[in-house]
Amino acid sequence: TLDSELSIAWTLEVDSQSGPPGRGRGRGGRDEEQLTLRAYDFDGARLMSFSLDQDWASELSALKVEPGFGGRIWLQGSDAVHVFDVDSGERASDYPVGAKIKDITLDSESTSLYVATADALHLIDRDGQAHAIAQPDLAADESLSYLAWDQDSETLWLASNQRILFLQQEQVYQTFQPPGVGSLRGIAPDGEGGIWLARPAWLTRYSADGAELTSLQPFAGYPGAGGTRGLTSDGRDKTVWPHSRRHVRQFDGAGVAGYEAAITSMSGEMLTSVLFTDRVPPEIEIASPAEGSYHNDPSVPVQIDWYDIGTGVDEDTLHLELNALTWEPECNFDLDGAECLPSDALEDGEYTLSATVEDYSGNESEVASVSLMIDTVSPSVMIESPADGEISNDARHRISIAWTDTGSGVDSDTVEWQRNDSPWPVDCSGDAEGADCTPGADLPDGEHTLAVRV
Incomplete structure (x- = not known):
């Protein structure tokens, strides 16, 4: 992510270090992994580096930076937000959300963090206090996926799996339903009241009312790029920065390309140029x-x-x-x-x-x-006793049935009886081959037709 005030790129990186036998992810000296927070200038010079404690850092997936050198960094975990203090080089605080976090975005002026879970928005101020916030009216099968804060217009953009919305002055507005909204890989404000939407192959800029302004394929012709994985934008020059598996590019609002770089693999580390390194399997x-x-x-x-x-x-x-x-x-x-x-x-x-x-x-x-x-074949069942046409002087004549099934077997709890075409309460005790049953009440004198099904 970018510190827009100082033109610094912050990254989460995975360092691999040779470990002694029995340590790390494997045995016999296989590499250990260390998650590291680093800052670079745009010439590639490393400015700062902090090793993060794996006990809490292994779940991290994204970061947002408060502007200014030596400030604080908000780190997205699976169900909590963590704050890292650059001055002290230590984790400063943790803020549990209580649900899986989908995305975070930072209001850099008020240093308040917006957090999206699948069905709700959360607002956390710089002191870690939660504040009430207007909530989108989501459909039963709708869930939030991405957030983006536009500092110029003080607008919070929201993407769900069905539509694009925005929150302004404590009111949520529905804007439009772009094609492919369910396959988004990120959103970012364009600095002019609109929004960039990233899909795996396409990067498209829309106005607030859903008019398509610019559309391009940022990584077409880049072997091994793998499609867009995420993006951020820079409000100062109104540019957008998409990144793929191997490349990062910069475009202005008209889609004209600017800065471009390949992600560098160095000894002992993998550098993701703009957003984050993902080593956690789904x-x-x-x-x-x-x-x-x-x-x-x-x-x-x-x-x-x-x-x-x-x-x-x-x-x-x-x-x-x-x-x-x-x-x-x-x-x-x-x-x-x-x-x-x-x-x-x-x-x-x-x-x-x-x-x-x-x-x-x-x-x-x-x-x-x-x-x-x-198992699509019905079982076979027969009444073994009493015999057809039998005459009995026992008002609760014991009934014996047998069954066979070539598939899943008979569920003895599903035995249903009828007497003279009406439901009949009967107590049965069954096994794999059949059941012995006793009427729940005395049978009256007369003829009876019994039927059973399982």
Whole structure:
């Protein structure tokens, strides 16, 4: 991120240092990792460097800087905001939010921090006090994703997975619904009352009423760039700075390119030029079907949820396997996951479904897996006793039924009886092969037709 007052770039970097056997992420002298906060001038000279305590720094994903050399830096954690004091070189304070943080942005004049969780806005002043703030009226399936503060107009821009909004003078206004809003990689004010929106391939500038002003592909023709991962803007000259995996570029409001640099890989460290280094893999979960579940639908829907505190999940890297073989269902994506349906109906049988995904930094999640069974064949059931047409003098004649099933087996708790086409209360005790049942009340004299289903 940029200190706009001093033209300093602050970075979060991961340093790799050779460690003794048994230390670090591996054994036998494999490298340790140290998260470091550094400041550079625009000539690339390193001005300051601070090693951060891994006990609290490992979750960090973004930073905002109060203007002025030797000020304070706000650091975004997973569910708390941390303040680092540059003068002392130490962490000064922590402010828990109580929910997963989506984004932060700083009002540099009042040094107040806006924090977005999925369903709410939070405002924290320089002393760590929380203040009430107008809230956007979000739909049930809508969640906030990005924030950006425009110092010139004192406007807070908000991006959700459905639309762009802004907050001005304690009132939230809906502006527009741009295409691809669910795949944003960042937003930044243009310094002229509008907003830049970054998608993986496109960078587009809009006016406040949603008119498209500029659109470009900032990293087209850059081998290995990997698309836009984030951006920041500089209100002094009204430029925007998008960055990819390997490059950072600068554009003015008309889309004319200015500063350009490749991200440098040096011995012992990886430098992300503008925003942050992401070495934390995303989390992934198969929300449905549930583990060990049975289904009579051969096109059972699959819901996959994911979360990433860094560059965000690259939906194109979702990899699914069914019984250890690559599976390619039809999927619809949003910021928080995917809903998939089989392209072809599944055959009856047992399955193990597994899923992995990567973020835009190439960090791969752990494998999520569930077992399930598809069973579309109904069980067979028969009444063994009493026999058809039998005459009995027992008003609570013991009833015996037997069943078979070629798939998931019979659920004995689903036994339903009818007597003379009406529901009939019967107490049953079942096992894998059948059940013994007793009427809940005496049967009256006369003929009775009994029916059972499972």
